[in-house]
Amino acid sequence: MLKSSKRVILSSIYVSQIDGTNPIERIKEKTAWSDDQINSEIDDLIKNQFVNEDKKSLTESGRSSLKVVLAGGVFDIIHPGHIYTLNAAKELGDVLVVVVATDNTTVKMKKRQPLHSQEQRQELVNSLSMVDLCLIGQEDDIFKTVNNVRPQIIALGYDQVHQEKAITEGCKKINLDAKVARLQSPIPDSSSSKIQKEYGESIHGI
Template identity: 65%
Template sequence: MDIIDKKILAVWYVCSITKEDPMQLCIKKTSLSEEYLSQRISALEKNGAIEKNRLTEFGRSALRIVLAGGVFDIIHPGHIHTLNAAKALGDVLVVVVATDNTAIKMKKRKPLHHETLRQELINSLVMVDTCIVGNDGDIFKTVEIVKPNVIALGYDQVHQEKFIIDGCRKINLEVQVARLQSPIPEFSSSKIEKEYGEAIHGL
């Protein structure tokens, strides 16, 4: 299976979550003609990777799905590095942004940006295949929808690998957990906000 086939299957996978039209998203993501894409899609249908406009289990097995999550209230270079590193672990990167309620629990403050705006910002990043808003209270409900092969954790995320692996096993999902490192750990949204606030007050 070549890179174009994988890109097509990745789009079909994304559309299973977003409910977008896969052909239109394929044209947008690959810049290939509809006629050429139709030929490639027909070939994928013949080999059993796509069936009735959906990804089959065989087609899904050809992809390595990576899930990463966070609040992403202020996008900074540390986020970009982490998401690039997460994308390098597989074929498709799905990012989950925390709900406003979850963000308040995690950060002990209201986020600067509403969850839908944070989702829109992350969706605009080139390495991200799709971004969804998480579930309040139960991260495994989102994991069950995405069914990732890999869950990528940022260097500063508090989740323990064993907690994630055990939770995934309860929903019959075997995952690999990857702890990503940042070359610039001094960057954090909270620190940027604090320093910006101090600078504003100092004017």
């Protein structure tokens, strides 16, 4: 079983492979390690065939040793339901990748313009401690992002309309064996749309 320090490195390299960032800098953000300590840990992972010689990519063994969870949503206003759901999603694996819906998709789903742009929502979700990486989704095919991330688990929020069967079948088409987990929220009435509506009503009532 891998030590937690090794999982930090593998997770950081995995995320860096997707977003093109420097894995060393990402590891430094998560730890207080020196460059020598980081390189020593990576060299050990290379020796055990979890990391490739380039120090920037995982071997097949390294990737399969990580349990990646994928979650998605609009995340226009972050509320307690989101925090609970994302924490629950992170507990299912080692790495949590979150996909925010594009502005156009949000309009189709919510029948309104989002308060924040897709880039703002991405930045907001990326700032949450339990999230390892936040991506902006694909409008034409959600499975393009799924194929890029290759998660072992796809976590659905309590209020998401996606059907587990449709997602499972879509994963099979890209040769991905992923489990679908439906997460429950302790605050089922909490939603961005409701918060926005109540806020608007309170303003008009002043």
